[in-house]
Amino acid sequence: MIECPSRMEMQSSLKQVQKLLSDQEAAYLQSLRTLRKKLNVLQSAATKETAKSNDGTCLKLETPANGRKLGKAQTPGHEVHFLCDPGYELVGAESRVCQESLTWSGQQPTCQNIDECASSPCLNGGTCVDEVNQFSCICTKGWAGVTCQSPLPTFFVTMTNTSAATSSAAVSPHTVSLVPAVRPSRCTQVQGTTHCTCAPGYTISGHDTSTCTDIDECELFHMGQAGRLCLHGCVNTPGGYRCSCPAGYNVTPDGRNCKDIDECATRQNNCTRDQLCINTYGGFQCVRVDCPRIRNATYSKTSPLRCERNPCSVDNKLCPQAPNSISHHHLSVVSNLSAPRTMFRVSALRPMGDTLRFSLLGRGLARRHFTVQRSDRQTGELVLVSPVQGPATIEAEVEMTELDKRVQLARYITKVTVFISQYEF
Secondary structure, three states, X not given: OOOOOOHHHHHXXXXXXXXXXXXXXXXXXXXXXXXXXHHHHHHHHHHHHHHHOOOOOXXXXXXXXXXXXXXXXXXXXXXXXXXXXXXXXXXXXXXXXXXXXXXXXXXXXXXXXXXXXXXXXXXXXXXXXXXXXXXXXXXXXOEEOOOOOEEOOOOEEEEEOOOHHHHHHHXXXXXXXXXXXXXXXXXXXXXXXXXXXXXXXXXXXXXXXXXXXXXXXXXXXXXXXXXXXXXXXXXXEOOEEEEEOOOOEEEOOOOOOEEEOOOOOOOOOOOOOOOEEEEEOOEEEEEOOOOOOXXXXXXXXXXXXXEEEOOOOOOOOOHHHOOOEEEEXXXXXXXXXXOOEEEEEEEOOOOOOOEEEEEEEOXXXXXXXXXXXXXXXXXXXXXEOOXXXXXXXXXXXXXXXXXXXXXXEEEEEEEEEEEEOOOOO
């Protein structure tokens, strides 16, 4: 038989429960006060850090030594790009983005000297000496040339001495007029036999041992086992040859190939202050980037190559349909570049919707030679689908649209201008 507790016992139990709840409430309030103090400390620290970041902007980035920095905007969402001077390669991020936390993405890049000797350009035992934007070779005995690629030949003939008259004639000094393609041989007599030799790059001219004729290396070695002597043009010289390049190019340290002259980096251009100098193969282009003038929207330039739409007014219903930003990029390629080939990538940093759509705008050459395809959910690629014979300039526009439940949230236009050179090297 179960006995019911008396009223006194129930009151005592209720008092104990009430005391327990009071203790729990006090402990909870104390925890809240402690948490509030910690939050205040964190908020104070965040406020100081924001103040250090110059009122809602990221800290200014340093320009790497031997390099350049493109872009001055320091507000969230803006990018800064980095380039290195000729002879240096970029190590680290090519671009950094100012994040919502007012910190920059990626690591600060540096420009390191390119080791031109890394590919072992010196042949036949030659020693490579690395220099800024070039190299030089110290050749072993018997070899010459920029990369020690040419042997030092010795041409000689042997003549039997049949008479004193011919012998004395063979060893007497020769008086041959020095013209570019002809020079006298050097003869010596050893045990009744006359040996005649020529300087490197010359050979005995037929039966006349007193005359050395220049060897036309451009004709003789036009297509050797290693290919042509010169990538572009070959000029025969007395005792040798030299390679030539078209305007806008210099001969590379190996003496055979052609290297584009960067007129923008070396200031060999006539671009004005309000223009950007874009280096191309064999030349340069002066480009002026202006923000578009659209009836229902206005734009401001946030970097030398980027324009962003200003905030739309509440009563302007067409403004949100205009592109949020328009970026300009310039590429320089050689003529007849092999295809298919990815030329440019467009990505979304912080997708807001559930769908990203990439498309190629415009018609003409851009449609004929390019297409846009997706490489992953957030990235679209501009792909060259057929080679282009230069010289030519093609402008392609890549559109990236953000959608949420099929409703447009934002549009971004990337204008890619491709400069195709006249030559294929």
